[in-house]
Amino acid sequence: MILVYDTAVERNPKVLKTCRKYLHWTQRSVFHGELSTAQYRALMAALKTTIDQDYDSIVTYTVRSPDMIETSTIGIDLGGPGDII
Amino acid sequence: MILVYDTAVERNPKVLKTCRKYLHWTQRSVFHGELSTAQYRALMAALKTTIDQDYDSIVTYTVRSPDMIETSTIGIDLGGPGDII
Numbered sequence: 001m002i003l004v005y006d007t008a009v010e011r012n013p014k015v016l017k018t019c020r021k022y023l024h025w026t027q028r029s030v031f032h033g034e035l036s037t038a039q040y041r042a043l044m045a046a047l048k049t050t051i052d053q054d055y056d057s058i059v060t061y062t063v064r065s066p067d068m069i070e071t072s073t074i075g076i077d078l079g080g081p082g083d084i085i
Numbered sequence: 086m087i088l089v090y091d092t093a094v095e096r097n098p099k100v101l102k103t104c105r106k107y108l109h110w111t112q113r114s115v116f117h118g119e120l121s122t123a124q125y126r127a128l129m130a131a132l133k134t135t136i137d138q139d140y141d142s143i144v145t146y147t148v149r150s151p152d153m154i155e156t157s158t159i160g161i162d163l164g165g166p167g168d169i170i
């Protein structure tokens with residue numbers, strides 16, 4: 001899955017901390033990782049209590065299998081080894 | 086496809102302008118859209134000349150068909166209607 005967030009500055013550290021527990025940092029406000037359904041639900045539940053749902057936004061993109069998605073980088077690779085999804 | 090960018094502030098306006106020609110804005114530094122192979126190549130070529138490849142980073146995630154990817158939003162929907170990919 002890929003997760004992107006757009007949250008108020010004061011909530012960013014908590015959002016980052018929660019995402020880091022489950023996913024790898026890709027760049028700026030983007031994370032990626034491979035999660036079980038249970039882990040995905042736990043992450044979403046944690047984020048729902050962290051963000052202000054009237055102001056913040058978190059979008060996730062999920063595919064069933066890592067080989068269904070192709071990742072490509074131009075410029076530098078910020079998030080380290082490309083073990084995407 | 087989903088495109089995320091992390092570029093120097095002074096190059097952001099040009100990167101934004103190029104991405105907007107081909108994709109829909111999702112949130113912050115994230116775009117999404119459905120592109121032909123030719124359009125994808127044109128976008129990548131345009132971005133390669135726009136960014137500094139030693140400092141900036143652009144990552145794309147591509148799936149073959151929109152129904153291979155599931156999109157989910159918590160909080161507010163910043164980018165408008167969810168015609169993802």
